[in-house]
Amino acid sequence: MKKIAVFLLTSLALQGMDAQNFIQAYKTRADWVTQANITANLQEFAAFGIKKTGTPANTNAMNWIKNKYLSYGYAAGDIVENPFPYGNGNSKNLIITKTGTLYPNTYVIICGHYDTIVGPGVSDNGSGTSIILEAARILKNVPTEYSIKFIHFSGEEEGLLGSKYYTNNVAYTGATRNLDIKVVFNIDQVGGQIGNNNNTIICERDTGGTPSNNAASNTATQELAACTGLYSPLQTSISYAYSSDYMPFEAKGYTITGFYEYLRSENEHTTADTFANIDPVYVFNVGKAAVGALQHFAVASTSTNALSTDESSVQKPVETVKVYPNPAKDVLTVELDKKVRHFSVEIHDMSGNLVLSSENKAKIDTSGLENGVYTVTIKTDTGNISRKVIIEK
Template sequence: MKKTLLLLAVTAISLFNAQANATYLSRVNLVQQTNIENYNAALVGFGVRSTGSTASTNALNYIVQKYKDFGYTDSQITYDNFTYSSNTVQNIIITKTGTVYPDQYVIICGHYDSHPNNSVGANDNGSGVAAIMEVARILKNVPTEYSIKFIHFTGEEQNLLGSKNYVSNVVKTTSMKIKLVLNLDQIGGRSDRTNNTIVCEADNYNNTTQGIQSTNDAASLTATNSLKDYVGYYSTLTGVLNYAYGSDYMPFENNGEIITGLYERPTNSSGTVVTNPYYHNNTDTIAHLSYPYIFQVTKAALGAMQHFAVASTSTLAVSDIEKTKDFELYPNPAKEILNLHLDDSIKDFSFEISDSNGRVISITKNQKQINTSQLKPGVYFGTLSSEKGKTSKKFIIK
């Protein structure tokens, strides 16, 4: 984790659709501070989450269970294993498939381990984990054009071991196509200081030695300028540009990916940036961070992720899609093909399409791809029947 802040006084024209969206804002308003507090308190309650410890394993199990509670299935949750100090440890990866570009990914990430120096890591990085989980909860049933990976790394405090392993053994070996990496690390602020600004971190290594790649700097700056705009659109905070360094986006940067990030920026009464003396020791506790601040950062991150992953602008994605673990329809709106994503436990099923008047148009058996090319534009209902019963959802043909 980094310890100093350097102001990056540069601007760029945004190519990331930097314009506020009313539907995106309606989802941002679903963020609940109480949820963030509960996630964070649970992580802190496990104790010092040093890599490979029992507390770290308990945190991993908690995070995975919460994603299942949100409705993510076993097939969406994977692990990236590596060895640390003779122990097998795991990064957690939750994948939400995109509707237009399923093989291109927007990654939002942050580490769940805490510093081994007797730190329970309420801020570093329980704050980032809590924010990512709340973003994932709200986006669960929102169609996005690009796939999203919600990644919780371990081993960050041991020189980015988890993210290095993931990039080396997954990203490179699969030639993964990554649109953007958004990293959340230490976004808790200080309870005893003003918290009304947030650092938006851009990759700029032309004149430094930590980064390897420089060809990705301009694209990162463009994305980070957009991130700065999104902060203003969807939260009460003001974004301030700064250099990215010392966290889990660095292995991605070294691989040539476009990176950006959010990092706390507490100030004194005169607006001067102050350091945070609490992290990396036993004072990194809930008492020293600001939950209202994490709440605002989470709203900013959710707004940004909707732009970066190109979320649906239909209000149907928020209010009209039934929140169920059993099945999803995508893309929504659809045109020629409608896909069914089912819970792994459903093996035998039928799918019925009816129009807004209740007239049955088609019935298919055990098909997860439905040809909708003959349907006229409008609103339809899809009903899944299985051993679990019947569940209906609205969808649109454009």
Template sequence: MNKLTTFIVMTFLMSFAMSAQTVSDLMNKVSQDTLTKTIREFSGEDQATVNGSTVTILNRQSANNDLAANYLIEKLSKYNNLTINDQAYTVTYGSTTYNGRNIIATQLGKTNPDNIYIICAHYDTVADYCADDNASGTTAILEIARILSTQCFDNTIVYALWDEEEDGLVGSRYYANAAGANGDTILGVLNLDMMAHDSDGDNDFDIDVRNIAGSLTVKDDILTALTNSGLNLNVNVVNPGTAASDHAWFWSNGYPAVLMGESWFNNDETPNYHTANDRFSDLDMDYFTDLTKLSLYYIATKGSLQPIDNTVTATVSNISANQPGATYQWLDCDNNMTVIPSETGQTFTPSSNGNYAVEVTVGSCVEVSSCVNFNTLDIDGFNKESIEVFPNPVTSKLNIKIPENIHKAMLSIVSIEGKEVLKKPIDKQYIEVDFSPFSNGIYFVNIENEGRTLSYKVVKE
């Protein structure tokens, strides 16, 4: 192995040897690029794709927001471990009848499924765009769901996106009333509403709370999350806090809840509140990213991560799942997460460069790793394109030709049943292998060089 190869191998090992996730690890996966893309699409600044069509979600007023609701469903449906409920409702409050759609994604707890924590935001508006109110809260929910849906939790997490907040908190009222009537065990509600404007750059944010049903404990848990996260944010606790957002109906039903968002307490809310001038250009994305991180830190802590490791370690020759004693299925990230047939071991040896992930199952918990880029098969020219294995099918003699610069390679031939029928060193550029003693069938011809293995399927006739 030459010096360049040694450097590449060491860099690869250092870059992809990962440890089990912590809440801090998950918090640091919040991507400002992803937040920016989503909030621009959802507020109508950029086009989006919904059900295969290119669209612009310019207006999300309750009478005109089916496109927005469909966008949310499509986003959430891509994530693991979530059950999506398009909660359409028709309800009469007072003399007015309302029709709306709450979009609810439930991540069922593996140990205490009846213990529920809700993180929520309203997605409807009163005008076009409305980036801060409340594409910001909606985008934060989508980003948190994207990250946490890769994990298993002891408790249930509900990602809720309410309709008709602007019409009088209708969607959340409908849900909270039903939960109260059903006796649901909701242990905490974090409502995100307007969380991306910070004109003076002081990083202040508000927690609105009242001494109702343990809501002060939710507030204290967020303060603990702020301390433990190390984020550069400054909190204003507003008590008694406003009841003018979706947390209010959880208070009314005896559930602990708080509102979190930009600092109305310091008069630092968006100046374009409830107008079509509430645009992406007014947002502080660094501030918004940190508030999203804090929200994730809180809800992941309360969800209680199960100790399952879905990370991987990659070397120059293979990728290994770090979780022992599990069931594994390797996936091709470059082909829409397609299952790779027969690749169900803890260690996977790719036959070509690309991006790969592993699905790890322990009991009822199913987690999927991040995709890992594997691109070392062409180091020193050791790749499938540089090695010739022919003819295929073979009747008697199989020819193998390897590049001149490959030394000390090892050949092994394994039957479809997993029995190794031949193993020998390859000590020259061109060799012949006598297949005539072998029974007809499928064989795997494996060529190993300096910790890297290439595998060829050969048919004996």
């Protein structure tokens, strides 16, 4: 992401808190972010290694992200792969759309990149990727007035290639604005450094570039900071936006804001950007702030009835689940808590295709599957959980 950064920080304290009032439903949903999910996402992201744009590892990471959305209940029609040229081939952005109830053609974009340049990039930007996934999981069945686009960009490390392509070929074509975007909310490098006092997050606003959108960005960023204080334990500080995937949108006059870690880890673009060196609790807290702010920007339902329905249908982690052996050969065993009476299992390949499903079977015949990596999703009355499994014969 940002190779050189000198932050001009202004203590926000309670500034801008009147821009957003506390909403209990938003807080409740922000508290649905789980440390277990954040940690699992970070570790699974790390397992793909260096995800340089255009490489097989980059493609595998994108397919993993896609499978996450399918496991959350998003339909294949909600998911669009947006290829862009890179070298002798291409890479892909991944766009998932949740349609709004009142303003279906106006979008709140929450975005971050999934490509890495040297190491596994767990902070830059597995942290943003993990948070966007958790926000999508939680808000799957929550009505929002504005549509939401969850976007995972590739090519950021090579010069914002994916976001430039999307902005110039989808959001805009030539001088024609195709997408009405309320705000672009970018999350990049929020992993922190383990051992630091990671109690503050930077909220980024537009201070240059196209001047006509600076005031709107300042307002959105103060709202982001206010939501952070309302729905997470983090303090906030204001800095400027630059050198990440919101910038192509800014150049077209769209309103942007974003999150970036306050105390620099200095591990970005190195082999030290690993799960062992980041602070997963910090990512968890930033996730709560992001879910609160995303509900504010998209105007999520605040009704008690909607909250009750959403709480029962949100994908929650199963208490106890074991999937073994891994690697598996001809039989895969799913072991659940004894109190779980009904469950189903779906196995998807890395392209998101459903290749096997079963009901209430602890022993699953995988002899018909080819060697490779698969996502196994176990669905119960209390929620869904996914595991990555290797078939090796």
